[in-house]
Amino acid sequence: MRTNYFKFDLFPQNGNALALPMNMAFRQLINNNNQLANINGTYYSIHHVNGDVFMFLKANNTDIIKTIDRANNRYQDISAILQANEEVAFASYAIIKPRCIGFSSTIYGPKIGAFATYYDHYFFNANANNNLRFEPISKTITPAQALHFAHMGKINVRLENNSLFAARQLTNFLGVTQLEFDDVESFELVIKPKRSKNIRDTIVPTLTNLPQGVRDLTIAAKQAAGDQAVELHIAASGCIYDMVNVRGNSPLYTQMNDNFNNNADLRAAGF
Known part of the structure; x- marks a missing residue:
């Protein structure tokens, strides 16, 4: 959990x-x-x-x-x-x-x-x-840090509502004018690779030169083949988290308390 x-x-x-x-x-x-x-x-x-x-x-x-x-x-x-x-x-x-x-x-x-x-x-x-x-509570990394990850999977890109790219594509798709996006907070684009495929080369150009209008970029990435995937939040608002084992030997409340006390990302965020 x-x-x-x-x-x-x-x-x-x-x-x-x-x-x-x-x-x-x-x-x-x-x-x-x-x-x-x-x-x-x-x-x-x-x-x-x-x-x-x-x-x-x-x-x-x-x-x-x-x-x-x-x-x-x-x-x-x-x-x-x-x-x-x-x-x-x-x-x-x-x-x-x-x-x-x-x-x-x-x-x-x-x-x-x-x-x-x-x-x-x-x-x-x-x-x-x-x-x-x-x-x-956010944990963010820089694009340069993200480039050290060898394997990249699913990518979520959140664009500002005034993004020229989003406006152009969605105006054509929805058949509305850009003025009608005033009540829209943002747009999200999901890039999903084929099973087990590495799309690192696809995202490297974006990481080296983040386009204007990108509010949030989240990448499922691995340090090396076989590693567990982690979510990287690039200059954005991903949530810091811990895991607890509901079937573990330690009571759930003990795990939650230990996790909070030992979470370096929370300390770095000022909590």
């Missing part, structure tokens, strides 16, 4: 601190047994796990979920064994620090946007009618 790191502030008052530290605010909800919220028909709740780690739950009563007995292959709908006031819920986890959080979401667990909405459900008024906003 991947832990993505985000900094936070209040919108639209960019940079303003929260009325209460987030950790303390959630602890108050939990201590008062007031953490269950129905938001647009879905139940969410938060629970303290250990130290700075919290579990964020989302109820799921729409998917078909079964249990199976491995001894006799019998199955049943999981709703048949729930009590009247129980629902199936999926978990995500957050390690909450004074200026940032690490957020780990399972496949069906609630995402970071739901976490912000849940927070605002309780603390919007306390924060003078300002919303909580998360922003990925």
